[in-house]
Amino acid sequence: SQQGEEDPQALSIQEGENATMNCSYKTSINNLQWYRQNSGRGLVHLILIRSNEREKHSGRLRVTLDTSKKSSSLLITASRAADTASYFCATDTQGGSEKLVFGKGMKLTVNP
Amino acid sequence: DTEVTQTPKHLVMGMTNKKSLKCEQHMGHRAMYWYKQKAKKPPELMFVYSYEKLSINESVPSRFSPECPNSSLLNLHLHALQPEDSALYLCASSRQGLPQTYNEQFFGPGTRLTVL
Numbered sequence: 434s435q436q437g438e439e440d441p442q443a444l445s446i447q448e449g450e451n452a453t454m455n456c457s458y459k460t461s462i463n464n465l466q467w468y469r470q471n472s473g474r475g476l477v478h479l480i481l482i483r484s485n486e487r488e489k490h491s492g493r494l495r496v497t498l499d500t501s502k503k504s505s506s507l508l509i510t511a512s513r514a515a516d517t518a519s520y521f522c523a524t525d526t527q528g529g530s531e532k533l534v535f536g537k538g539m540k541l542t543v544n545p
Numbered sequence: 546d547t548e549v550t551q552t553p554k555h556l557v558m559g560m561t562n563k564k565s566l567k568c569e570q571h572m573g574h575r576a577m578y579w580y581k582q583k584a585k586k587p588p589e590l591m592f593v594y595s596y597e598k599l600s601i602n603e604s605v606p607s608r609f610s611p612e613c614p615n616s617s618l619l620n621l622h623l624h625a626l627q628p629e630d631s632a633l634y635l636c637a638s639s640r641q642g643l644p645q646t647y648n649e650q651f652f653g654p655g656t657r658l659t660v661l
Contacts, residue, residue, distance in 0.1 A: 476635070478649040537586075
């Protein structure tokens with residue numbers, strides 16, 4: 434079943450600009466993760482934020498989590514052409530199964 | 546070694562063929578996963594092995610048969626597939642077995658499967 438849903442579905446920006454992706458989910462969670470997937474390849478884990486955390490940073494990435502609104506955002510600062518990829522949020526289900534459910538994904542294109 | 550490897554990278558098979566996908570990790574991870582991903586869609590979980598035992602089967606048709614020979618290896622046996630089974634098959638692993646939280650998953654590059 435679909436848990437996370439990214440917004441927007443596609444984003445095209447110029448190198449150096451910031452990119453913000455949003456994710457909404459429906460049920461209570463233990464944690465929320467963001468993954469990146471280059472075209473036709475495996476997924477790469479970017480960052481994990483726990484339900485009791487509000488913000489987390491990793492290099493040029495900043496993730497926020499608002500459990501009251503059941504939403505998260507991923508900010509990529511000073512984007513590079515190499516950031517061109519699809520980005521997925523993934524959530525588990527608090528008190529339920531331990532599997533991850535991925536959102537629909539968002540295609541980011543960074544133009545040089 | 547911090548990667549998950551998958552073989553083959555590409556596979557073309559007929560509907561009557563039997564083939565296997567292989568996944569390997571040497572990170573000491575205790576959970577391994579098979580996902581199916583169609584074009585422009587998110588990965589969909591198929592199976593989870595935790596401590597070498599099948600823990601989750603997401604109602605996958607029996608023409609897909611998983612096997613975990615040891616803690617480092619995960620196979621997916623394919624038989625009598627349909628053209629709609631064509632997809633990217635991703636293997637992943639995570640440090641802890643189920644039940645687990647706070648676990649990131651490490652993905653292999655995938656096997657691109659085409660069923661004719």
